[in-house]
Amino acid sequence: MPDGTCCPDCGAVFSEGRWHWGECAALGPAQTCPACRRIREGAAGGILTLKGEFVRAKQQELLSLIHHQEELEKAEHALNRIMDIAVDDDGITVRTTDPRLACRMGDALERAYEGALEIHHDEDGFFARVAWERA
Numbered sequence: 442m443p444d445g446t447c448c449p450d451c452g453a454v455f456s457e458g459r460w461h462w463g464e465c466a467a468l469g470p471a472q473t474c475p476a477c478r479r480i481r482e483g484a485a486g487g488i489l490t491l492k493g494e495f496v497r498a499k500q501q502e503l504l505s506l507i508h509h510q511e512e513l514e515k516a517e518h519a520l521n522r523i524m525d526i527a528v529d530d531d532g533i534t535v536r537t538t539d540p541r542l543a544c545r546m547g548d549a550l551e552r553a554y555e556g557a558l559e560i561h562h563d564e565d566g567f568f569a570r571v572a573w574e575r576a
């Protein structure tokens with residue numbers, strides 16, 4: 442992929458071997474970035490679940506922590522993003538484009554609120570399932 446390739450969906454720019462945030466040239470080469478492709482295909486790289494009584498009580502606070510972690514991660518790694526967030530009676534489920542972001546959120550939850558954190562990586566390292574629970 443040539444340097445300066447721009448993702449038409451999110452505006453990330455490819456250069457020096459990776460995607461990052463930058464300026465898209467109006468008539469430069471365009472190609473959908475891997476993160477937008479994953480979002481379109483619904484192919485999550487990480488799934489984080491939050492469960493327990495505490496999650497129901499502190500839903501808004503936990504959602505802001507999740508969004509804050511995404512902002513921090515995304516600033517440095519343009520491809521690491523939230524795909525979607527589902528909230529139901531069971532708790533909160535967050536799908537991310539990258540396993541690392543789901544792990545980062547799990548670590549931040551444990552740091553801030555203790556609780557029980559479990560992280561399972563696929564053998565190839567391309568997918569992580571992260572479960573956090575607090576009663």
Ligand SMILES: [Zn+2]
Nearest residue numbers: 448451474477
């Ligand atoms: Zn994109």
